Amino acid sequence: MGTAVMDMIETYPADLGGVDRQKLARCIEECMACMQACTACADSCLSESKVSELVTCIRTGMDCADICATTAAVLSRHTGYDANITRSQLQACATACRSCADECERHASMYEHCRACAEMCRRCQRACEELLRSLG
Amino acid sequence: MGTAVMDMIETYPADLGGVDRQKLARCIEECMACMQACTACADSCLSESKVSELVTCIRTGMDCADICATTAAVLSRHTGYDANITRSQLQACATACRSCADECERHASMYEHCRACAEMCRRCQRACEELLRSLG
Amino acid sequence: MGTAVMDMIETYPADLGGVDRQKLARCIEECMACMQACTACADSCLSESKVSELVTCIRTGMDCADICATTAAVLSRHTGYDANITRSQLQACATACRSCADECERHASMYEHCRACAEMCRRCQRACEELLRSLG
Amino acid sequence: MGTAVMDMIETYPADLGGVDRQKLARCIEECMACMQACTACADSCLSESKVSELVTCIRTGMDCADICATTAAVLSRHTGYDANITRSQLQACATACRSCADECERHASMYEHCRACAEMCRRCQRACEELLRSLG
Numbered sequence: 233m234g235t236a237v238m239d240m241i242e243t244y245p246a247d248l249g250g251v252d253r254q255k256l257a258r259c260i261e262e263c264m265a266c267m268q269a270c271t272a273c274a275d276s277c278l279s280e281s282k283v284s285e286l287v288t289c290i291r292t293g294m295d296c297a298d299i300c301a302t303t304a305a306v307l308s309r310h311t312g313y314d315a316n317i318t319r320s321q322l323q324a325c326a327t328a329c330r331s332c333a334d335e336c337e338r339h340a341s342m343y344e345h346c347r348a349c350a351e352m353c354r355r356c357q358r359a360c361e362e363l364l365r366s367l368g
Numbered sequence: 369m370g371t372a373v374m375d376m377i378e379t380y381p382a383d384l385g386g387v388d389r390q391k392l393a394r395c396i397e398e399c400m401a402c403m404q405a406c407t408a409c410a411d412s413c414l415s416e417s418k419v420s421e422l423v424t425c426i427r428t429g430m431d432c433a434d435i436c437a438t439t440a441a442v443l444s445r446h447t448g449y450d451a452n453i454t455r456s457q458l459q460a461c462a463t464a465c466r467s468c469a470d471e472c473e474r475h476a477s478m479y480e481h482c483r484a485c486a487e488m489c490r491r492c493q494r495a496c497e498e499l500l501r502s503l504g
Numbered sequence: 505m506g507t508a509v510m511d512m513i514e515t516y517p518a519d520l521g522g523v524d525r526q527k528l529a530r531c532i533e534e535c536m537a538c539m540q541a542c543t544a545c546a547d548s549c550l551s552e553s554k555v556s557e558l559v560t561c562i563r564t565g566m567d568c569a570d571i572c573a574t575t576a577a578v579l580s581r582h583t584g585y586d587a588n589i590t591r592s593q594l595q596a597c598a599t600a601c602r603s604c605a606d607e608c609e610r611h612a613s614m615y616e617h618c619r620a621c622a623e624m625c626r627r628c629q630r631a632c633e634e635l636l637r638s639l640g
Numbered sequence: 641m642g643t644a645v646m647d648m649i650e651t652y653p654a655d656l657g658g659v660d661r662q663k664l665a666r667c668i669e670e671c672m673a674c675m676q677a678c679t680a681c682a683d684s685c686l687s688e689s690k691v692s693e694l695v696t697c698i699r700t701g702m703d704c705a706d707i708c709a710t711t712a713a714v715l716s717r718h719t720g721y722d723a724n725i726t727r728s729q730l731q732a733c734a735t736a737c738r739s740c741a742d743e744c745e746r747h748a749s750m751y752e753h754c755r756a757c758a759e760m761c762r763r764c765q766r767a768c769e770e771l772l773r774s775l776g
Contacts, residue, residue: 236673236760240680243753246687264672265644271716272648278559278719279654287550288448294566295442295453301709302438306431308679311686312424312471317431320463324456331450345651352644372537372624376544379617382551400536401508407580408512414583414695415518423686430702437573444543447550481515488508560720567714567725574710578703584696586739589703592732599728607720 237261240308248310252366256307259359263304263325266356270297270332273349280343289335289346296332299325300356307363319367322360329357373397376444384446388502392443395495399440399461402492406433406468409485416479425471425482432468435461436492443499455503458496465493509533512580520582524638528579531631535576535597538628542569542604545621552615561607561618568604571597572628579635591639594632601629645669648716656718660774664715667767671712671733674764678705678740681757688751697743697754704740707733708764715771727775730768737765 238257241248248256274293277286303325306318336350374393377384384392410429413422439461442454472486509529513520520528546565549558575597578590608622646665649656656664682701685694711733714726744758 237676237680239756240677240684240753243751243756244680244684244687245751245753260676264676268645268668268672268712268716269648271713272645272652275563275717275719276648276652278562279652281556283556283559284553287555290550290562291445291448291547292450292453295445295450295457297713298438298441299453299457302434304676305434305679305705308676309427309431309683311683312427314428314431314467317428317435317460317464317467320456320460321431321435324453324460327456328453331453335448343651343653345648345653348647348651373540373544375620376541376548376617379615379620380544380548380551381615381617396540400540404509404532404536404576404580405512407577408509408516411581411583411699412512412516414698415516417692419692419695420689423691426686426698427683433577440540441543441569444540445547447547479515479517481512481517484511484515563717563720564722564725567717567722567729570710570713571725571729574706577706581699581703584699584743586700586703589700589707589732589736589739592728592735593703593707596725596728596732600725603722603725 244310246311249313252363255359255363255366259322259363260304260307262352262356262359263300263307266329266352267297267300267304269349269352270294270300273336273345276343276345286339289339292328292332292335293349296328296353299328303360315367319364322364326357326360326364329353329360333357380446382447385449388499391495391499391502395458395499396440396443398488398492398495399436399443402465402488403433403436403440405485405488406430406436409472409481412479412481422475425475428464428468428471429485432464432489435464439496451503455500458500462493462496462500465489465496469493516582518583521585524635527631527635527638531594531635532576532579534624534628534631535572535579538601538624539569539572539576541621541624542566542572545608545617548615548617558611561611564600564604564607565621568600568625571600575632587639591636594636598629598632598636601625601632605629652718654719657721660771663767663771663774667730667771668712668715670760670764670767671708671715674737674760675705675708675712677757677760678702678708681744681753684751684753694747697747700736700740700743701757704736704761707736711768723775727772730772734765734768734772737761737768741765
């Protein structure tokens with residue numbers, strides 16, 4: 233997977249500007265992994281007998297999944313690169329991942345899917361923040 | 369369509385907090401209309417004989433469409449409302465719509481689809497900004 | 505909204521083939537309205553005190569919303585038209601809308617948002633089926 | 641990545657029915673990898689000097705990316721599982737991947753990104769077909 237994203241970056245026919253390719257590839261991968269984890273965790277929450285205690289977790293997971301999917305797509309496009317769009321979407325993604333990680337951590341001792349999802353969200357948050365810093 | 373979004377808001381079974389329902393409904397509608405216009409405009413650009421002059425417009429349109437779709441979804445969820453997620457995604461959407469409107473306006477005298485799309489983007493940008501202001 | 509979709513269709517610079525423009529525009533509009541209604545209904549279900557009775561409805565709504573969003577995007581692209589992709593995605597959309605309408609109807613007497621959502625799903629299902637028939 | 645998807649499947653708190661977990665995880669992973677490859681390939685095509693020869697490839701890539709994203713989300717949800725929705729969306733995904741692989745293969749000798757993307761699409765097509773067969 234990591235290899236596949238980097239393969240696509242390396243076959244890009246034009247200049248990528250000064251972007252750090254490793255950080256870019258890592259951020260795209262983390263966005264996709266986080267999108268999947270959040271979708272699966274929200275669904276696992278729906279299957280818990282105490283679902284009524286998990287409604288904020290489900291909603292935050294749905295928001296985070298949508299935002300990660302869009303961020304992965306924006307980061308996968310380089311032609312006509314617009315730093316303003318990329319930066320503001322990365323900010324939104326870091327914010328959503330932080331909220332979702334915080335919420336999932338509240339349930340992590342009880343539910344294994346929340347523990348696993350919190351970890352993916354935290355990794356994605358950090359990858360977004362690192363890419364943001366490297367963009368200057 | 370406007371009616372349908374407001375219908376769903378009015379059947380929401382819990383409190384919406386202090387949000388302005390008219391501004392919320394309008395912003396969701398504009399995000400959906402803008403998503404569709406950007407997808408259609410990017411595709412129309414692909415059909416123009418001078419497509420090579422329109423690659424930035426196509427890319428910005430694809431980013432804007434994805435960002436608008438995610439923003440419409442985030443705004444359609446009220447349970448476990450997280451003001452940080454909503455605000456940062458609205459910021460990203462206003463930014464993408466402004467970039468896409470600016471880019472489409474450059475081609476508006478030449479291409480009717482760019483003129484129509486620029487108008488939708490500008491309306492969506494304003495609806496996002498107004499909703500942001502009303503959120504405080 | 506209806507007008508906006510038709511505006512974009514009418515500014516398309518190339519031939520649309522034999523497609524029925526009214527049926528195409530209507531189907532795109534219904535897909536977007538259904539996507540929004542399903543997202544909002546799933547979220548309203550999360551706010552009900554008896555959320556545990558609504559988990560199938562929430563899941564079906566999330567699937568239907570995603571599928572409608574993708575179908576609206578596929579239908580908004582005409583360049584390099586591929587009838588196989590369009591037809592199979594329309595089939596998937598009609599199937600999802602039928603399932604979601606059936607599920608929401610089960611709760612329609614109890615929950616106003618399910619009643620409203622069932623109606624949007626049924627309309628979208630019919631619009632997909634009509635467009636499919638007109639494609640031959 | 642493969643591990644992350646399987647982690648989420650293994651923390652699912654309810655019964656998964658008779659589904660083959662390996663085939664399910666593999667199909668979700670391939671859908672995400674294909675979504676990213678198609679988004680990146682369409683963007684790379686936009687950067688080629690002969691972009692006008694690649695408009696069908698760009699459009700098919702955009703359709704395939706959207707359809708793969710939705711399929712990955714549908715497959716990541718198990719609660720209230722609806723075999724009709726899953727099957728029809730998998731059919732649409734296999735169809736889109738086949739079309740996109742065919743189209744990218746036409747340009748594979750000329751463009752490395754089309755060669756890489758064709759390979760991802762073919763793998764995703766097969767993963768969808770295998771999962772469909774295993775669902776019976």
